Amino acid sequence: MGELLRDWRRRRRLTQLDLADLAQISTRHVSFIETGRSLPSRAMLLRLADRLDVPLRERNQLMTAAGLAPMYSERSLDHPALHEAYAAIELVLYGHEPHPALAVDRHWNLIAHNRAVAPLLAGVPDFLLARPANVLRASLHPEGLATRIVNPGEWRAHILHRLRHQIDTTGDPVLQALYEELAAYPALEEYDETELPSSLHVAVPFRLRSELGELAFISTTTVFGTPMDVTLSEVAIESFFPADAATAQAMRAFGASLAPDDPAQGRMRDGH
Structure with a gap:
């Protein structure tokens, strides 16, 4: 101890x-x-x-x-005790439509997502989406989203920097292994990580060529404020917001095509 x-x-x-x-x-x-x-x-x-x-x-x-009993419970998200918490996750995901949002666990494995994530994942091979689907791997893998990301160098540097910070915070060996895997992927664009983003950016944008056209998003992360369960403490919701008017218009048009009476259509639960 x-x-x-x-x-x-x-x-x-x-x-x-x-x-x-x-x-x-x-x-x-x-x-x-x-x-x-x-x-x-x-x-x-x-x-x-x-x-x-x-x-x-x-x-x-x-x-x-220290020879003491563990203090915090660890239940799966489908446990009855976490029913309300999972319902809150789904409420945030569905309420964020027509913009993409997804929930991930401690290791960036996908837990659930809303319907607006589907256009972003179009064309990603099945082996990258098989359970447990890791969103960082799908983002940077050369057969995943990497070739469709408009700013691959900037986005790769952002992902690796964020992952390094998480490793420093948690000391998690699984995250360290994930970092080494992602860092070994070929860089599609040279990028100096010491460079500051353009002054036009308010945050590092995620720019992607998609079936809806070229999209640009900025993201926020939501976590539970006072968790007493290990599993719940490790859930994070990544919500993407349009970074320009063209993306906002494209996502509004996409949202208009969704069936309002079926909120679960297209939503994925990954093992929960």
């Missing part, structure tokens, strides 16, 4: 003194916990994990390593 705690402290670039100040305990106490000379109570371990912003899954690992 002490080794795990020390790893999280270093990952957050904090000294023992920094953590002691944040947790309002002595530096000696932090040192004793990290070296195994002192075993913290559940309350103390939760306080330290909170100050270090340790994800719920890894908080459970700390508890187990």
